[in-house]
Amino acid sequence: MPTTDRPAASGAPAYAAVDLGASSGRVMLGLVDRSEGSPRIRMTEVHRFANGPRPASLAAGATLEWDVERLSGETLEGLAAAVRAAEAEGATLNGIGIDSWGVDYALVPSGDGLPAVARVDHHRGAEPSWVGEAAAVVGTERAYAATGIPPQSINTSVRLHAATEPVGSLLLVPDLLVRLLSGTVGAELTIASTTQLLDVRSGEWSRPLIEAWGLDRIDFPAIVAPGTPAGVTLPHITRRLRAAGPVPVYRVAEHDTASAMAFAAPGDGQLIVSSGSWSLAGISVAEPVLTAEALAAGLTNERGVGDSTLLLRNLAGLWLLTECARQWSSEGGRMLDPVELVREASLAPDDAAGGRPPVFDVGDPRLLAPGGMPERIAALCVERGQSPPEGVLGTVRSIVESLATAYAESVEVFERVAGTRIRSVRIVGGGSRNELLCRRTAALTGLPVVAGPAEASAFGNLAVQLVAAGEFASLSDVYAAGGSAGGAIAHYEAGEAAAR
Template identity: 45%
Template sequence: MSGTPAAYAAVDLGASSGRVMVGRVGPGTLELSEAHRFPNRPVRLPEGLRWDILALYAGVLDGLRAAGQVDSVGIDSWAVDHGLLDADGMLLGNPVHYRDSRTEGVAEKLWATLPPEELYAATGLQYAPFNTLYQLLAARSTRQYASAARLLLLPDLLTHWLTGTEGTELTNASTTQLIDPRTRDWAHGVAERAGVDLGLFAPLRQPGDPAGLLRPEVLEETGLTGPVPVTTVASHDTASAVVAVPAGNERFAYICTGTWSLAGLELTAPVLTEDSRAANFTNELGVDGTVRYLRNIMGLWLLQECVRAWGDPDLGALLRGAAAVPGLRSVIDAGDPAFLAPGRMPERIAAACRETGQPVPGTPAETTRCILDSLALAHRRAVQDAQRLAGHPVDVVHIVGGGTRNTLLCQLTADACGLPVVAGPTEAAALGNVLVQARAHGKAGDLADMRRLLARTQAPTRYTPQGDTARWRAAEARYGRTPRATPAGPVRTSQEQHHAGHLRRPADPGHSRPPGRGRRSP
């Protein structure tokens, strides 16, 4: 590794905002600064909910202009969503938002010919109604789909506009439900039985692969001096966030917190058992041959929607009020798909408490405490279930992403899991993006070296578990310990990738970043 620090632009897109960060990497140096932040405002059209992809691209160009001269550019975003291009490379309409209702009932039709047990055994992906596979089946009868010659996942679409090249990055491709996690290649049998033409997809790319150079028009627009390479990173934001877990040799679980909570383990092989499917764990691919074995939990979306409904209260005061509310008074299932859609979240949480015979939260502080207790409980269940299903015990839980700013949630997670929690870095997805670029350009070592650099240069906070976990076990019994399965088989929880996120204001509730990813974070 050469000694002069280099600068890398990390384009980090979440479901409610995007930003361009600049990372500087050298021997013993890892610095990150924000160049530009811009909103991501989906638009509800007569035909449904759509992403404003042109506004996102304009934000990326503005961010690159603000970043100044850099040695490389990398892009990560949420998962599953995509754009369709015609034979001339023209985009066929705005990409559909994963929360759009077009996939309702689609999975059940597929299971009639491709049972969920077989689908999981082949792809290892948890059931979520918006997985790319179901989106494609929902679109199959449309003129847009009939005209499509190419499908590009959103980070690959933006890379295509920046460089003119086409590719499908592997960690994000693994969320489509069309990748075999054992071979790390397309699941040809699944595609054939589902009637999906894999020829729509561009060739697979690995994190670290070159993705072309910024086009002359982009250089002119941004004021950069070429050549400037674009480097393929772990373009699923959660995959980038997991790169930035500052773990050493300890056995660890991770939780990428934001609009979604992605909780699980880093493994060397997928877990494809029926028990794993029934528990709704997913096997998504990470860097360097790793598997992200995790469960998707609704995450801070619950609080974001409540804050929006309450009219932007002071978040600090709200969390202080929640800390004063007795713990575990009422809990909800943070994986219940009843909470997936936006709108009227405080009323829906109250109804869930009422239906389960628990005290109904009467104030914003009580509702907030209910949400945070419920998220900590969901984190506990996910960490415990992952260890059991994978035969992989852990000694510590690393929390990364925007939720690390929520000290009450971090402490409650330590209490619920009965394990120490190490919280940080907050900007995990952007840091993972930067580090993969740096390694590709000779400025960082392997995954272990990258994590050692993170541990030396970032300042995580450690939380020690307090109290007896017996009260958390009792709370679990109120609505059942594991996510419930539908009669057809798959589990009724949700996924994204979100991405690490954090509450700032109702218009941008997820980003310091959002989801889930938030993470996330699909």
């Protein structure tokens, strides 16, 4: 994937990938250089910003929401930077694509642009009791057979069912911003598949479930495949970006996990872990897996690029670490860097007993909400009959060990449920830079681990655009031209122990 050893040739095609994560967002500029015959792709970061929820009101116990105005403002600022960076290369920005986390949505009135009243509630504000209320209307087995998504409080379906008289056009986060840029309304397949409202076989909205949950007053836009053109930037957006002319906007694989795993192919024997604020461990399969065993394991069937299905385990991720660091920083009066905390923890000696750090279930729903994370982690360890982790570095080691344990358990789960042999692990996303996590995953799985790229979602976003625009014939051609996407690739041998 991208190489950075020399500038792109003047006039190289340029595309912008907007990659929005739950804790940060970035805009990456990709350029295709054909000056030496075989095409090469270079991808550089032009804008990065912090992202996170805010209270929906000043009232105590208020629900959480995303700051949509800031999110859209940062996106436009990043795209303006992409226009400038492309011009500095003698290029013109030829495309824009947006990917983000799933499930979160807005209900907006019809019309152009982004309504000032658009509100996107944060999934961490969902009440666990809503799952049972929704399941009382549509049974768990029926919903899973139709959508391939197990019951979870974060599901779009569950939260819409709990809402009071929901009405409007349903737009998930990437489609909300595509509307801001182009004025067009649509629903991209991969992001729609996170809602528990998409028929997993037909790839269309499940009208029987929509009606059963009382959501028939909502307008569900037409589903389109990744790579579908959405139009071009509106005149006022083009002016704000200072672009020479309207820029094409594409609906890429808008779920960041689908973008991160765009290279995956059914039967490749690889467990892929998209490790960021969330961890999603999964495999690419040719057909959905809708067995009772898959439901009992909590596996989701989400749509991937092409005709593939991503069979996934949804786990907490590095948000556990950033949330702990946020609390420790507040209590200690100085900012703690999660990356530095992991480095210090990797150098710390083992405890006096010489055993593993305490391990907790990173999929426990009690870890969803913010606040008091170190205390909740300690309590979960005690529930398992272990001593709680000692101090800051002990908690950091416990988080990393628990994530690596969940990844290792995922190997057994997918081999058993999907009947496929896992021969290697690929960690992509921010967690691929966490050497301690990668080494512990190799040690616990007994499998070779390939770590990287860190910017896999952005490159997958870019890859879909390049194929849609006719720059490349296939995604495999894009990846072949890319080299090492989004940063360095590291290799860890099977069973390799964590470095001290």
